[in-house]
Amino acid sequence: MTKKLFIFGYGYTARALARHLRGAADWSVAGTTRSAEKAKSMREDGVEPVIWEGSAVDADELSGATHVLISTPPGEAGCPALAGSGKALAERAGDLQWIGYLSTNGVYGDYDGAWVDETSQLRATSPRGRRRIEAEAAWLAFGRTVGVATSIFRLPGIYGPGRSAIDSVRAGNARRIVKPGQVFSRMHVEDIAATLERAMGRPGLHDIYNLADDEPAPPQDVIEYACELLGVEPPPLIPIDEAEMSEIARSFYADNKRVLNKRIKEALGVALAFPTYREGLRAILAAETA
DSSP states (O other), X not given: OOEEEEEESOOHHHHHXXXXXXXXXXXXXXXXESOHHHHHHHHHTTOEXXXXXXXXXXGGGGTTOOEEEEOOOOBTTBOHHHHXXXXXXXXXXXXXXXXXXXXXXXGGOOOTTOEEOTTSOOOOOSHHHHHHHXXXXXXXXXXXXXXXXXXXXXXXXXXBTTBSHHHHHHHTOOOEEEOTTOOBOEEXXXXXXXXXXXXXXXXXXXXXXXXXXXXXXXXXXXXXXXXXXXXXXXXXXXXXXXXXXXXXXXXXXXXXXXXXXXXXXXXHOOOOSOSSHHHHHHHHHHHHHO
């Protein structure tokens, strides 16, 4: 049976997933974009582009879709993909096997460095975090209403080719900002794509998945390792109280937690290709020089 993935918001992670599926004879992929230029690159990726600017989606545009992935962030009015496509998805519910929503581990808020799993209380207090919590609940409720298996994926910091500490160091904008005890969870985009592909093959198994690698780490350590790989001196350490940062960048340091990835391993059988940032950064550099 031919399967079709329809993606709302064809961004960095969605493109990696599309690459994973493109080699399978039984998959086709379509995705939304606002840009005609982006539509051209999507065609080059083998992905059917759909120009969508947030208005109502016609059910015909979802023709043949068996799986739907949402990677558009919510705004003050809620999730634009749900507002724009809810009616069309309900009309096509009989054809759908799975809906996936890409959220963030920011919904957990601050745990002072402690571990969190999928059952942990959602403590986010920022407007951005609260909007994510509301969007998660809205998509789960929608899935139950229309009878389609729906899963939430709480993503960490995403890195990969073209978007890593190696790129920051080369660009000259890498900084080693230090907040004692602070760690972040992260995951290579290829491991994220592989996890999503696994989950799509087992719809309805779990409502929520944490995505992260095995080693939450201080951000300054990641920059230092990238410098070591490139053979350059690391930038100086900057105490967070002395660092010039945007309000959004500073808000990330307000939350400190370690994200447990046990469920994706035990339920989905995920074996991380890049269990820590070290393997991930080495692979990025090796691919460039191959």
